[in-house]
Amino acid sequence: MSLIGELFGRSPFGPLVEHTKKVHECVKLVRPLLEACVREDWAEIHRLQDAVTKLEYEADVVKHEIRDHLPRRFFLPVARADLDRFLHCQDDIADAAQDFAVVLMLRNTRIHPEIVEEFRAFAGQVLLVSETLMGAAAEMEALAETSFGGAEADSVLKKVGGLGEGEWKADRMQRKLSQHIYRIEKELDPITILFYEKMLGTLSKIANAAENTGDMLRTMIVKS
Amino acid sequence: MTWLVMGSVVAVCLYMAWTIGANDVANSMGDAVGARCITFRRAIFLAAFCEFAGCILVGTDVTDTIRKGIVKPEALSQVPEMLCLGMACALLASALWLHVATWLGMPVSTTHSIVGAVAGLGIVAAGWQSVSWHRMGGIVLSWFISPVAGMIGSYLLFKLILRAILGKERPLAASVSMTPVIVFLVVMIVALATIYDGMRNLIARGSPLMKYLSGPRALVVSGAIALVAAFVAWLLVRRTARAGADLSLPEQLGRVERVLSPLVILTSSCVAFAHGANDVANAVGPVAAVFDILKSGTVKMSVEVPSWVLALGGAGIVLGLATYGHKVIRTIGSNITELTPSRALASDISTTATVLVCTRLGLPISTTHTIVGAILGVGLARGLGAVNRRVVRNICGSWLATVPAAAGMSMLLFVLGQSLGVHTLLKQLMPQASP
Numbered sequence: 001m002s003l004i005g006e007l008f009g010r011s012p013f014g015p016l017v018e019h020t021k022k023v024h025e026c027v028k029l030v031r032p033l034l035e036a037c038v039r040e041d042w043a044e045i046h047r048l049q050d051a052v053t054k055l056e057y058e059a060d061v062v063k064h065e066i067r068d069h070l071p072r073r074f075f076l077p078v079a080r081a082d083l084d085r086f087l088h089c090q091d092d093i094a095d096a097a098q099d100f101a102v103v104l105m106l107r108n109t110r111i112h113p114e115i116v117e118e119f120r121a122f123a124g125q126v127l128l129v130s131e132t133l134m135g136a137a138a139e140m141e142a143l144a145e146t147s148f149g150g151a152e153a154d155s156v157l158k159k160v161g162g163l164g165e166g167e168w169k170a171d172r173m174q175r176k177l178s179q180h181i182y183r184i185e186k187e188l189d190p191i192t193i194l195f196y197e198k199m200l201g202t203l204s205k206i207a208n209a210a211e212n213t214g215d216m217l218r219t220m221i222v223k224s
Numbered sequence: 225m226t227w228l229v230m231g232s233v234v235a236v237c238l239y240m241a242w243t244i245g246a247n248d249v250a251n252s253m254g255d256a257v258g259a260r261c262i263t264f265r266r267a268i269f270l271a272a273f274c275e276f277a278g279c280i281l282v283g284t285d286v287t288d289t290i291r292k293g294i295v296k297p298e299a300l301s302q303v304p305e306m307l308c309l310g311m312a313c314a315l316l317a318s319a320l321w322l323h324v325a326t327w328l329g330m331p332v333s334t335t336h337s338i339v340g341a342v343a344g345l346g347i348v349a350a351g352w353q354s355v356s357w358h359r360m361g362g363i364v365l366s367w368f369i370s371p372v373a374g375m376i377g378s379y380l381l382f383k384l385i386l387r388a389i390l391g392k393e394r395p396l397a398a399s400v401s402m403t404p405v406i407v408f409l410v411v412m413i414v415a416l417a418t419i420y421d422g423m424r425n426l427i428a429r430g431s432p433l434m435k436y437l438s439g440p441r442a443l444v445v446s447g448a449i450a451l452v453a454a455f456v457a458w459l460l461v462r463r464t465a466r467a468g469a470d471l472s473l474p475e476q477l478g479r480v481e482r483v484l485s486p487l488v489i490l491t492s493s494c495v496a497f498a499h500g501a502n503d504v505a506n507a508v509g510p511v512a513a514v515f516d517i518l519k520s521g522t523v524k525m526s527v528e529v530p531s532w533v534l535a536l537g538g539a540g541i542v543l544g545l546a547t548y549g550h551k552v553i554r555t556i557g558s559n560i561t562e563l564t565p566s567r568a569l570a571s572d573i574s575t576t577a578t579v580l581v582c583t584r585l586g587l588p589i590s591t592t593h594t595i596v597g598a599i600l601g602v603g604l605a606r607g608l609g610a611v612n613r614r615v616v617r618n619i620c621g622s623w624l625a626t627v628p629a630a631a632g633m634s635m636l637l638f639v640l641g642q643s644l645g646v647h648t649l650l651k652q653l654m655p656q657a658s659p
Contacts, residue, residue: 002552003596003615003622004251005559011609073613077606142474145566147382147606150391152473224606 009074012083013144015066019090020137022059026052026094027130027206033101034123038116042108049101056098063091077147078220086216090137092209093130100202109195112188115180122173122200126207129166133210136160136217148224157221163214170207174200226518226653233312233514234536240319241507241540244334245275246548247326248503251595252495254556255568261485264553267492271549272542274493278500279508279538280531281418285586286502287529290338290509291516293586294363295346297523299354305651308517309641310345310634311510317341317634318506325626333590336626338506339363344631348638366587367623370578371597377574378601385566386605389480394469396476399483403461406487408454410573414494415446417501417580484565491572498579499591500541506588508537518653563599567607571598593619 029052036044066087070076076083111119136159139152146152181188181196188196252274253267262270291311300307318337325332339360346355385402392398420442464483471479512529563571575591575598582589596615603611641647 002247002250002556002559003592003618004254004599005556006618007596007599007612007615008560008562008608009610009612011562013609070610074610075603075613076610077603077608139474142477144609145477145564146390146395147386149386151393151395152391152477155473 010069011144012066012070012076013140015062015069016083016087016140017138019059019062019066019087020134020140022055022062023090023094023097024131024134024138026055026059026097027127027134029055030097030100030123030127030203030206033104034120037104037109038111038119040108040110045101045104049105052098052101056094059091059094063087077144078224082216082220082223086213086220089209089213089216093133093206093213096202096205096209099205100199103195103198103202107191107195109192109199111196112181112184114184115177118173118177118180122170122177123203125166125170125173126203129163129170129207130210132159132163132166133214133217137213143221148221153221157218160214160218163211167207167211170204174204229650229653230515230518233315233511236312236315236319237507237511237536238540238543240315240322240334240338241504241537242544242547243319243322243326244503244507245541245544245546247544247552248334248499248592250549250552250556251592252499253492253553254560255563255572256488256492257553257557258560258563259481259485259488259565259568261488261565262492264550264557267553268545268550270489270493271496272545274496275500275541275545276535276538278497278502279504279534279541282497282501282580282583283504283508283534283537284529286505286583286588287509287512287534289359289363289586289588290342290505291513291529293359294339294342294356295350296354296356299346299350301523303647304517304521304523305647306349307523308514308650309647310349310638311342311513313637313641314338314341314345314634315507315510317344317637318630321626321630321633325629330622330625332622332626333592334503334506335588335590336367336623337630338509339588340627340630341634342510343627344634345638347631348635363587366582366585366589367593370582370587370589371593371600371619373581374571374574374578374594374597375601375604377577378570378598379605381574382567382570382602382605382607385570386607389484390477390566394476395473395480396471396483397469399480400461400464403483403487404454404458406569406573407457407490408450410487410491410494410576411453412446412450413573413577413580414497415449416442417498417584419446420584481565484569488565488568488572491569491576494576495572495579495591495595498576498583500538502579502583502589503591504534504537504541507540508533511536518650562609563602567599567602570602570605570607571595574598574601593622 029048033045033048033052036042036048067084070080070083136156139156142152143156177200178197181193185193253262253271256262257264257267295307295310297307300310315338318334318341321337321341322332322334343355343360389395389398389402461483508529512533515530515533517523575595578594578598579589579591596619599608600611600616602608
């Protein structure tokens with residue numbers, strides 16, 4: 001039996017980046033979903049919803065693999081709780097993207113022409129926040145290489161630093177869009193309004209989860 | 225008859241050295257092979273060369289400790305044949321115990337095995353007080369200290385590498401300019417350990433060269449050698465200095481490992497050298513004692529360990545490496561891919577320094593445990609993805625299991641040999657001592 005051979009566990013950081021990539025693929029389908037909805041192409045929405053569900057499942061598999069390979073006896077370069085929460089938050093992003101697809105799939109909800117542009121802009125802002133986070137999280141391996149310090153950590157912190165403001169902007173756009181929806185409420189039936197609210201809710205959940213994931217990334221860097 | 229006795233002792237010694245070569249040598253070269261710095265065939269040749277050099281150049285001090293440091297020779301000076309039999313038994317016992325333990329799948333150390341066996345023989349041959357407990361205490365203490373020292377050293381070294389290379393705005397350029405510094409440090413450690421009052425096997429005591437090299441001048445000479453080595457390293461890497469400045473930070477970090485990887489070949493060789501220096505004694509120490517007594521018929525204190533005995537141990541280690549080492553190197557190499565060059569450097573340099581210092585102090589320590597300590601140090605400096613804490617428990621377990629077991633087995637063999645009258649046979653073989 002070799003002491004040295006036993007010393008090493010599997011590093012969680014490579015699989016973490018894999019998880020980030022899977023989640024990113026989920027989120028990338030949000031825009032096509034919205035466009036399909038605008039075009040009222042319900043078949044396409046069904047197809048995309050299947051794709052998102054599959055990707056979300058694959059992300060889940062990666063998540064469980066990471067957790068299963070980290071028994072307590074392994075000593076990690078970051079706090080285990082922070083790493084767990086990071087993974088959890090990042091998974092929430094994929095969950096929210098999947099929820100959005102489900103909301104579109106459940107009911108053929110037309111988007112009123114008057115709010116289409118504002119809807120697109122809001123979704124764009126949400127995706128911007130999530131993409132910023134993904135760009136930073138994809139550098140997890142480089143971060144591990146530098147032990148979460150030095151110039152690499154500074155550059156990741158810089159990227160993550162803008163997330164809060166991005167999320168705040170998305171929130172503001174969501175409120176404006178809501179106000180707009182209620183201004184034209186006479187032209188809409190109540191269930192459509194209910195579904196608009198659901199769409200807005202799931203989209204803003206993506207931005208929220210991305211901000212939280214960024215916070216956990218920052219915690220991991222700042223603590224070490 | 226004398227030749228039969230000598231031959232069988234040499235055979236056991238070769239077996240012991242073979243075990244050391246087969247099991248431990250992979251620990252030094254495993255990281256270099258795992259990080260793909262060197263092909264595995266070249267690693268074997270390089271390890272063989274460095275192990276042998278370590279045995280011959282610095283192997284004397286620890287051999288002396290095993291030979292006459294643990295059991296007080298004066299306790300057995302009236303009955304040299306007993307010491308002769310005892311040392312042969314101790315060697316056989318620890319070889320047997322290593323075999324059994326390996327078969328049981330336990331992590332064992334040749335060092336702990338031989339020290340336990342020699343202490344055991346002292347107790348049964350000449351009583352409790354014949355063992356130099358003062359010295360023994362120091363040895364046991366060094367088993368705690370050496371992994372901890374390895375850990376602290378590699379922690380500091382890795383923090384240094386983080387600050388000076390990996391954490392920089394331009395890590396690629398930093399890795400190139402730090403290369404000569406690392407080479408200087410490594411060569412300085414090895415040269416100093418070798419030269420400083422050493423090389424007793426190659427240079428006659430009292431010769432002008434020996435006098436020239438002793439004392440603070442050794443520091444200057446090693447410094448000069450290290451400077452030359454650093455200059456050569458600078459010549460080799462200076463051309464790559466400007467490459468890759470336009471790459472993104474994560475891309476540069478990936479390249480850094482490739483720039484550092486030739487250094488791992490150097491540091492791994494140093495670990496092999498240090499391993500040879502410390503661990504050859506485990507096989508050779510008892511043999512030196514047996515031969516000495518058989519030849520002179522007395523227990524002498526001042527004799528130097530003959531070079532050819534060290535060479536014998538070295539040959540055994542190389543043999544183990546050649547016949548079985550490749551298997552172990554492959555397994556370990558594939559297990560420690562996590563130990564990338566930047567990490568391997570820190571743990572290798574710290575291991576080399578710790579083992580060589582202990583070797584010059586005549587302390588038989590476990591090289592493997594020192595390496596484990598050094599790797600844990602890199603882990604504590606947040607350098608590794610996931611480190612198994614349980615290994616610490618296994619190390620302590622190997623202390624607790626190996627020392628009493630080897631001691632017990634050596635006692636048993638000694639009593640057996642005594643009842644068979646082997647010691648009287650040995651006495652006849654010895655030249656009668658002049659009073």
